[in-house]
Amino acid sequence: MIQCDQPDCFPEGVVAKVSSRDDGTMLDRTKDDRHEPSVVDSRRRFTQQAGIPYENCVYQVITYAADRTYDEIKEVEEPDTEGCLADVLYTERPELGLFLPVADCVATVIYDPGRHALALAHIGRHASLAGTMRKTIDYFVERGSNPHNLLVWMAPSVGSESYRMEYFNEKDKKEWREFAVERPDGVYLNLRGYNRTLAVQAGVLPEHIAVSPVDTATNGHYFSHSHGDHAARFAVVAYLVTRA
DSSP states (O other): OOGGSSOOOOOOEEEEEEEEEEGGOBBBTSOOTOOOHHHHHHHHHHHHHHHHHHGGGEEEEEEOTTTTTOOOEOOSSSEEEEEEOEEEEOOOOOOOOEEEEEESSOOOOOOOEETTTTEEEEHHHHHHHHHHHHHHHHHHTTTTOOOGGGGEOOOOOOOTTEEEEEEOTTSSSGTTTTTTEEEEEEEEEEEEHHHHHHHHTTTTOOEEEEOOOOBTTTTTSSOOOOGTTTSBBBEEEEEEOOOO
16 A cells, blocks of 8 residues: 555544555456455455455445446445445445455545445446436435535546547536547546536535545556556455444
8 A cells, every 4th residue: 555645534433545556456357256366365465454354345346237327326234255236335334344446447435424424436437427426425415414524535546637538428518528628639538527526516515525636547556447457456445443
């Protein structure tokens, strides 16, 4: 883990950590078995450094199947290292780690210090189009949270100067004009900025949103799918601390 890249926006009630390339890959997408032993060993070492055993975690599974809507939120209460298919994991149970392998997409931790509730969201292009950030904030509100109390951290992810697409059908829509910039070589997306705006529109205070400045596409300490790391992933883990 790179200490200066860890979040400092949360109170003592929650822990969130991000691994780096030196911690090893947290998923090998070239393997049919997502729990290949050497990969699981890397996960164990990382989560142990973060202060929680891997066996106490829920492993978040992300797929891109044709029937996915990319806005599935699941509340979890028990460890599940085999894997839970969801775009967002939500919990109110202390000492339960939420574990998400990622490369470029915006892994987002959301915490309500009043209700001691936590979510870990996988926010990529598909989830951005699905409005998953806003839906996750709404999920907290439905369970009694005041959005003004929520704290949000966006982990290292691909930056707006690096995330190029050959085309983007939404670029001319009003909500995307500021975040989809067309240039001669393609359309550059600002997923961080777009989702920060969604969070603010859902009621989160701007000063309660921290966005990592690390661009995974240009920072060699992190795996980047858009810049050639098609197999490897770093990870974010987050968990609630038991209150006295």
